Amino acid sequence: MSIEQNTVYSTLLPRHIRLLRLNTNGLDTDIGVFEETELRAASPFYALSHSWSEFAHDTSIQIGGYKHNVSSQLADGIGRLRALASHATSLDPPLNLIWIDSICVNQNCTTERSSQVSLMREIYSGAVRTLIWLGPSIDSSMLGWDLVDRIYQVFRAHYPDLSSPEEIPLRTYSDSFHQASGLPDWTSPSWRALFQLFQLRWFTRIWVVQETVLSPQDPIIVHGDKLYPWHRVEWAASWMRRNGYLRLHQTPSALLHIDNIGYLRRARAKWPLVALMSITQNKFHATDQRDKIYALLGLAAETPREILPDYSLDIKQAYQKVTRYFLEHDGSLSIFTRSHGTNGSLSKRRRKDHFEDFPSWLPNWSDFAVDDSNIRKSFSWLHYSDNKKPVCLGFPEHYVAAGNLSLKVHVTEDSDVLCLDGMRVDKISQITSMSDEKILRSDFDRNFASIIARVCAVATALLIEKKIETWSMQFIQTTAAEQQRLGGRSWMQFFEDGLAYLYQLVLANEKLMATFALYDSEDGHFLQWLKASSENGEPEQYAALARNFCYGRCFFITSAGRMGIGPSDSKVNDTVAIIPGGGVPYIIRPEADDWLFVGESGPGFEVGDGGSTCGADGEENGGQGLGEEHGSLAWGK
Structure with missing residues (x-):
């Protein structure tokens, strides 16, 4: 029978779903039939997680x-499911009914898509x-x-009794450990095969997060004719991460994704949406791109009406709605770490879609066209160490730019304008670029010594007003964003690490040494002090963090003589x-009657640094108002 595709669906009753009953007769072209059922009354069914194809849906099936x-890939998958349903397998109960999002939901009906997405948590x-x-x-x-x-077996040989990956001791990668582990040499084709395996599109699809996390029993991976238990992949990925393997270019970044999914599966407390x-x-x-929000709602601790799936909204409207919800309910500006920014933004130009209608302040959660390593690192932090406690997105505890001042969001008639209280503390007087649109992270790392030497030479101008000890401390703090805790270092340890790097840098660069000599009140004092103060320092500890946070940013000096790192388009x-509400300062730019939001800056500025404040009532509080006449900070496009 040949009937048009749009008649395959009837209107679903509230809280009802369609299940596909698989046809086990392999000779029949009909793959099965839909059965509509109230979700809570459904017979035992399985749920499929698969990669939606970017290519045309040009393969015809019959339901x-x-x-x-x-897509041809999904058609192959349905054929594999029918084979599993028709033969005795380890699946218990037998595979008869299955829910497949791309065909059990009428994707052409906006209302049905929205209502079914809101049921995803219960379905999976x-x-x-x-x-x-x-x-x-x-x-x-x-x-x-x-x-x-083999990786799983190596892990179990070392830790036969562990019950959680968090119990695996943290260590940095070492060749000697790798050789002793019994794993193949890096030249083995096995590593290339592993890399190819985890390049499959499924491992980077946003919907797979909740589809895997919500599975009541261990998910089963179906790859061709092979069935593979999820937990073995999860343990292998966790062992590799905690032994430093996932920092190596030979290992696929998708293993880090698996480890993150595994952590969410083990979490006893639900994560808030902003953290997810x-x-x-x-x-x-x-x-x-609306699914960068909606695909996670099934996992979120909160699902208020304000952020329920609504596919009648366009991408900008969906992002604006959830942004205002976060600002009003969380009181934190940590989400602005991924704001859209100005037209000159390096991060903006590296996205798949530029969304020219987005206002500069709006967080842009859409896809990048480059991998994670080539994206500017955030200054915000996810605070989680105990899977029994709720996770919080915020800033490191020592990031206290705004002190205890509370965020206040003002109502505006124009949804593209965001109006907040704030204060101006300084102005940028000098900019030094550290990376441009063309430079990838691997090239940046390779050329980091020359890049930071150039930055260092510019920063020496501040030695006119600062002692060498104070200057060194501020330079190290600024270029590593005061993130020494990421490396498990105390500030004093990390200060020595930074001094050790500076000592090596100056020794290897005659021009830089000559520049420092201009400000050295005692001939040779600076080098002697660096050497004596850094004897126990590990220069690579500093370099690793500085590379991490300087990439995609510029170095700047302000009118008041402060150092900072900010967006590349500052x-x-x-x-x-x-x-x-912000743990860090922000770079803004006047435009007409409003301000453009350029992006977050590194730490180093705090309330009480002599800034001018403003309030929404138009009265200045101790200084010149920030913004237009009424004194509020209004970010437009």
């Missing part, structure tokens, strides 16, 4: 006599378990899975502002 077009947590379809296997797939098994979006926004991609005469 209950009706034609339906899907109510299924027997999630089946993960990776697609047909290729020749190297088995070699990659064999290496996953923070941990996934750069690593996972979506076909529909300009001379840009304003440094402190805004309640």
Whole structure:
């Protein structure tokens, strides 16, 4: 029977879903029939997690006599599911009913999509378990899975009794440990096969996070003819991460994604939506950029009406709605770490879509066109160390730019304008670029010594007003963003690390040494002090963090003689502002009657540094008002 595709669906009753009952007769072209059921009354069913194809849905399948077009990969997956349903397998109960989002939901009906997405948590947590379809296997797939098994076996040989990956001791990677582990040499084709395996698109799709996390039983990976238990991949990824392997270019970044998903599966407390979006926004991609929000709602601790799925909103409207919700309910500006920025923003130009209608302040959670390593690192932090406690997105505890001042959001008639209280504390007087649009992270790391030497030479101008000890401390703090805790170092340890790096840098650069000599009141005092003060320092500890936080940013000096690092598109005469709710200062730029939001700056500015404040009532509080006549900070486009 041949009937148009749009007649395959009937209107679903509230809280009802469609399940596909698989046809086990392999000779029949009909894959099965839809059964509509109230979700809580559904018979045991499985849920499928698969990668939505970027290519045309040009393969025709037949459901209950009706034609339906899907991608060739999904058609292959349905064929594999029918084979599993028709033969005895380890699946218990047998595979008869399955829920597949791309065909069990009428994707052409906006109302149905919105209502079914709001049921995702109950659907995936109510299924027997999630089946993960990776697609047909290729020749190297088995070699990659064999290496996953070997990594898992090495882990279990070292830690036979561990119950949680968090119990695996942290260590940095070492060649000697790797050689003693029994894993293949890096020249082995097994590592290339592993890399190819985890390049599969499923591992970067945003929907797979909740589809995997919510599975009541251990998910099962279906790759070609192979069935593989999820927990073995999760343990292997966690062991590699905690032994420093995932910092190496030979290992696929998708293993880090698996470790993050594993942590969410083990979490006893639900994560707030803002934290879920923070941990996934750069690593996972979506076909529909609204799903960077909606695909996570099934995991979120909160699902208020203000942020329920609504596909009648466009991308900008959806992002504005959730941004205002976060600002009003969380009181933190940590979400502005990924704001859209100005037209000159390096981060903006590295996204797949530029969204020219986005206002500069609006957080942009859309996909990047580059991988995670080539994206500017955030100054915000996810605070989580105990999976029994709620996670919080904020700033490191020592990032206290706004002190205890509370964020205040003012109502505006124009949704593209955000109006907040704030204060101006300084103005940029000098800019030194550290990376441009063309430089990738690998090139930046390779050239870091020459880049930081150039920055250092510019910063020496401040030695006219500062003692060498004070200057060195501020330079190290600024260029590493005071993030020494990421490396497990105390400030004093890290200060020595930075001094050791500076000592090496100056010794290797005659021009830089000559520059320092101009400000050295006692001939040779600076070098002698550096050497004596850095004897126990490890220069690479400093370099690793400085590379991390300087990439994609510029170095600047302010009118008041402060150092800072900010967005790559910062300009001379840009304003440094402190805004309640922000642990860091922000770079803003006047435009007409409003301000452009350039982006977050590194720490080093605090309330009480002599800034001018403003309030929304138009009265100045101790200085010149920030913004237009009424004194509020209004960010426009």
